Amino acid sequence: MKTVSHHEFSRRRFVLGASTALLAATLPFPKSTLAADVNNQLISLTGKLINLSIDYKQVNFTGREKLATVINSTIPGPLLRWKEGERVTIRVTNNLAHSSSIHWHGLILPYQMDGVPGISFDGIPPGETFEYQFDLVQSGTYWYHSHSGFQEQTGMYGAIVIEPREPDPVSFDRDFVVMLSDWSDEDPEAVYAKLKKQSDYYNFRERTATDLISDIKQKGIVKTWNERSMWNQSRMSDRDLSDVTGYTYTYLMNGNTPEQGWQGLFKNGEKVRLRFINSAAMTIFDIRIPGLKLTVVASDGQSVQPVSVDEFRIGVAETYDVIVEPDSDQAYCIFAQSMDRTGYTAGSLTAHPSLKAEVPAMDPPANLGHSDMGMAMSGMAMSGMDHGAMKRDDRTMSELNHEAKKSQAVNHSAMNHDAMTMKPNAHQGHSMKSGMQVKREMTGGGLGKAGFGSNSEIRHLPSEFGPHVDMRASMPANGLRDPGIGLRQNQSQYGRRVLNYGDLGGLHRTYDPREPSREIQLHLTGNMSRYMWSMNGIKFADAEPLQLKYGERVRITLINDTMMSHPMHLHGMWSELETGDSAYIPKKHTIIVQPGSKISYLVSADARGSWAYHCHLLFHMPGMFRKVVVS
Amino acid sequence: MKLKKHISSAIVITALTCASNQSLAGAEDDPLLTKVMVNQLESDVRKGKLSSWSAQGWLGHDLHKLWIKTEGERVDSDTEESELQALYSRAIAPYWDLQLGIRKDLLADSSQEWGVIGLQGLAPYYFEIDAALFVRDNGDAAFRFEAEYELMLTQKLVLTPEVEFNFYGQNSPDNKTGSGLSNIEAGIRLRYEFIREIAPYIGINWSKSFGNTADFLATSGESQSETQIVVGLRAWF
Numbered sequence: 001m002k003t004v005s006h007h008e009f010s011r012r013r014f015v016l017g018a019s020t021a022l023l024a025a026t027l028p029f030p031k032s033t034l035a036a037d038v039n040n041q042l043i044s045l046t047g048k049l050i051n052l053s054i055d056y057k058q059v060n061f062t063g064r065e066k067l068a069t070v071i072n073s074t075i076p077g078p079l080l081r082w083k084e085g086e087r088v089t090i091r092v093t094n095n096l097a098h099s100s101s102i103h104w105h106g107l108i109l110p111y112q113m114d115g116v117p118g119i120s121f122d123g124i125p126p127g128e129t130f131e132y133q134f135d136l137v138q139s140g141t142y143w144y145h146s147h148s149g150f151q152e153q154t155g156m157y158g159a160i161v162i163e164p165r166e167p168d169p170v171s172f173d174r175d176f177v178v179m180l181s182d183w184s185d186e187d188p189e190a191v192y193a194k195l196k197k198q199s200d201y202y203n204f205r206e207r208t209a210t211d212l213i214s215d216i217k218q219k220g221i222v223k224t225w226n227e228r229s230m231w232n233q234s235r236m237s238d239r240d241l242s243d244v245t246g247y248t249y250t251y252l253m254n255g256n257t258p259e260q261g262w263q264g265l266f267k268n269g270e271k272v273r274l275r276f277i278n279s280a281a282m283t284i285f286d287i288r289i290p291g292l293k294l295t296v297v298a299s300d301g302q303s304v305q306p307v308s309v310d311e312f313r314i315g316v317a318e319t320y321d322v323i324v325e326p327d328s329d330q331a332y333c334i335f336a337q338s339m340d341r342t343g344y345t346a347g348s349l350t351a352h353p354s355l356k357a358e359v360p361a362m363d364p365p366a367n368l369g370h371s372d373m374g375m376a377m378s379g380m381a382m383s384g385m386d387h388g389a390m391k392r393d394d395r396t397m398s399e400l401n402h403e404a405k406k407s408q409a410v411n412h413s414a415m416n417h418d419a420m421t422m423k424p425n426a427h428q429g430h431s432m433k434s435g436m437q438v439k440r441e442m443t444g445g446g447l448g449k450a451g452f453g454s455n456s457e458i459r460h461l462p463s464e465f466g467p468h469v470d471m472r473a474s475m476p477a478n479g480l481r482d483p484g485i486g487l488r489q490n491q492s493q494y495g496r497r498v499l500n501y502g503d504l505g506g507l508h509r510t511y512d513p514r515e516p517s518r519e520i521q522l523h524l525t526g527n528m529s530r531y532m533w534s535m536n537g538i539k540f541a542d543a544e545p546l547q548l549k550y551g552e553r554v555r556i557t558l559i560n561d562t563m564m565s566h567p568m569h570l571h572g573m574w575s576e577l578e579t580g581d582s583a584y585i586p587k588k589h590t591i592i593v594q595p596g597s598k599i600s601y602l603v604s605a606d607a608r609g610s611w612a613y614h615c616h617l618l619f620h621m622p623g624m625f626r627k628v629v630v631s
Numbered sequence: 632m633k634l635k636k637h638i639s640s641a642i643v644i645t646a647l648t649c650a651s652n653q654s655l656a657g658a659e660d661d662p663l664l665t666k667v668m669v670n671q672l673e674s675d676v677r678k679g680k681l682s683s684w685s686a687q688g689w690l691g692h693d694l695h696k697l698w699i700k701t702e703g704e705r706v707d708s709d710t711e712e713s714e715l716q717a718l719y720s721r722a723i724a725p726y727w728d729l730q731l732g733i734r735k736d737l738l739a740d741s742s743q744e745w746g747v748i749g750l751q752g753l754a755p756y757y758f759e760i761d762a763a764l765f766v767r768d769n770g771d772a773a774f775r776f777e778a779e780y781e782l783m784l785t786q787k788l789v790l791t792p793e794v795e796f797n798f799y800g801q802n803s804p805d806n807k808t809g810s811g812l813s814n815i816e817a818g819i820r821l822r823y824e825f826i827r828e829i830a831p832y833i834g835i836n837w838s839k840s841f842g843n844t845a846d847f848l849a850t851s852g853e854s855q856s857e858t859q860i861v862v863g864l865r866a867w868f
Contacts (some may be wrong), residue, residue, distance in 0.1 A: 125772060189662075193662070193664050194827075196662075196664055196693070197664065197666045197867070198827060198867075201827055204786045205786070206783055207783065208783040208784060208785055208786065209782055209783065209784050209790075210784070210785065232755060232756045232757060233755040233756065234755075235726055235753050235755060235757060300842055440798070467694060467722035467723055467724050467725055467727070468693070468694065468722075468725075469725065472724040501863075527725050528723070529725070529726065529753070530693055530694075530725075531693075532660075532661075532693050533660075539659060539661075540660060541661070622659060622660030622661075623660040623661075
């Protein structure tokens with residue numbers, strides 16, 4: 001096997017760049033300006049003292065020049081490589097006309113260093129420098145971004161990789177950060193205003209007369225009417241998967257458009273670690289590398305028990321580390337399609353810089369089902385059941401049965417718990433046969449054991465009723481084992497194993513073995529058509545802080561009373577996702593709450609101070625936000 | 632002309648508030664926004680001149696807005712009738728706004744004012760509804776009900792049937808309106824959204840007067856029903 005010298009590598013890169021420039025010149029779009037930037041690699045910075053500068057810069061991702069806000073003049077900003085145990089100092093100078101900030105996403109640090117204006121500090125005024133200093137008490141893949149206004153959307157994000165002090169539990173020969181993001185030439189304030197004026201502005205997949213006719217042909221008038229009836233009555237769209245789409249977004253991989261195509265080089269037989277970071281403002285991605293198995297080894301920076309999958313969904317702000325082992329001298333496509341299938345970004349993992357991987361076609365977009373409105377099944381006396389709901393319940397039941405066979409003796413397995421919350425299935429005759437479950441289901445109440453999620457009754461507070469809330473999940477399903485809308489059928493349809501949260505188990509033992517002393521139920525709420533977002537029906541501006549007692553261990557149960565997926569991020573403390581094994585609870589910083597579903601995690605309130613807690617979709621964040629005070 | 636004055640002041644207000652949007656710096660969850668919607672700006676193809684308009688604009692926040700509505704018709708070069716409403720609009724349900732305010736009618740040679748209480752929103756099955764009760768200080772009352780449906784033929788081609796009913800509580804020979812159902816207007820328009828904000832359309836508009844209203848019109852020699860083929864522009868910003 002011939003080794004590629006660095007010199008040869010860069011020369012070939014140059015040649016590739018030139019040929020792409022020629023190609024670009026023949027395109028109908030003025031892409032030639034892009035060609036100079038073909039295949040950008042991230043710039044790494046390392047050391048205990050880092051200087052970052054926030055500036056305006058003209059960029060061109062679409063053929064049009066546009067003003068961006070950038071960190072050290074690149075998008076993404078520099079990749080910060082540190083070592084666990086170091087004390088780092090970062091001097092951040094704000095050269096913008098507005099206040100700015102940097103938040104270190106997922107890092108455990110004193111709250112004054114967390115970088116959230118109005119909560120951790122006052123922000124960095126124009127022209128000033130703020131000095132962050134903190135100890136690195138963890139290792140793994142993280143990222144940083146502006147927490148001011150909508151600056152993140154216009155380019156202010158970068159990756160962090162912290163090398164562990166102890167030997168890495170994962171061995172690998174190559175190490176790449178794959179940072180995904182979304183870029184729009186529109187000002188984010190304008191995008192937000194458009195959504196407030198017409199919430200489906202960016203959705204060009206709405207129901208049309210044509211598909212009405214084809215539905216009627218296929219299913220008949222009665223079934224079509226019944227299927228659509230609930231959506232029509234509720235004035236919601238089963239085609240509403242994301243607020244902002246490929247209509248305005250160009251999706252980037254390490255700052256490269258799909259045309260530019262980021263490249264990572266490997267040699268045959270090498271183990272490659274890919275550190276995926278979703279730094280998009282509004283886009284949830286589904287990632288796969290056709291031809292390669294992905295072994296997930298870490299989520300949100302924290303090591304998990306390795307699990308081999310073909311595909312995984314990455315919520316905004318989440319990170320996943322995967323190991324791939326390419327065994328042939330070819331190019332593999334790293335394919336990240338947006339959840340709504342309105343666009344994608346792609347790069348290649350290649351044995352040779354001249355090889356470019358074939359980009360697969362996007363999968364067809366999914367429609368939402370009744371279960372995505374938290375109606376489970378029998379909640380509505382509907383005769384015609386929605387296809388989406390059917391599919392999902394089929395999935396759930398087959399998984400349940402499969403899991404039940406696997407772990408018949410374990411009464412407290414996560415699946416049993418799932419079955420409990422899936423109670424509407426029971427009347428279908430699929431019911432699980434564990435007496436233990438039935439008993440717990442009947443008695444209800446009480447605080448479930450650590451690691452197994454919530455048993456509590458779903459309560460909608462009076463604040464959830466009014467013109468600002470358009471939906472309340474009456475029977476939220478457990479979102480734990482749901483791969484998510486658009487991925488539920490991939491196993492049966494394409495034979496692609498899709499990661500779900502239930503697959504995650506911590507590599508290390510649960511660091512706080514206590515049971516939760518109380519449970520906090522929080523509802524993610526909103527009015528889609530007015531484009532208002534809140535928690536428990538109360539937006540951030542009107543909300544009292546959420547109080548945690550220093551040292552307590554609590555369970556947070558999030559109930560998604562909307563049809564959107566919300567990646568929820570708690571600052572300063574781990575969100576320990578209850579995936580069914582109390583001894584190995586995985587630690588995360590951002591957790592997707594599926595539409596109409598619920599999910600639970602434990603939090604040890606071991607960090608005094610004021611922290612932010614919010615949906616990481618940038619345009620949901622202003623309202624769906626809480627200040628958390630640990631005292 | 633009075634109407635021009637009203638319209639120009641409405642434009643000034645919206646221009647001022649548009650300017651204030653520009654200075655919005657950050658992620659305020661509920662910024663002050665404005666929306667100007669020219670729903671219909673059309674002409675009768677057989678006459679060739681601008682025949683009618685219907686526009687709305689709002690200024691405000693998620694749940695509270697100042698809402699301006701104007702509509703009018705022109706026959707030949709004279710403005711036959713136009714009205715301007717200024718309303719306080721308050722969200723009372725997820726899809727419904729309660730609207731209170733005043734309406735000013737500008738007729739050929741007179742004007743009159745009404746108090747307005749209305750309900751605007753989206754009914755189940757996606758019917759856009761605007762229903763309003765109008766009351767004058769002399770006790771006259773009127774009720775108007777408008778419904779519209781948007782049928783997407785493709786993602787950009789939209790067919791919009793709509794219907795409007797007008798009722799009056801009394802006979803008013805001056806206004807040529809009679810008590811009871813006064814007139815029905817129905818239209819169907821096919822628009823093409825080049826972008827969301829800009830859509831030219833073609834359509835058919837039909838109107839018919841009933842009861843005493845029809846009689847008043849007959850007496851003055853005016854037609855009691857009319858069918859127009861229209862071309863127009865729908866736009867918002």
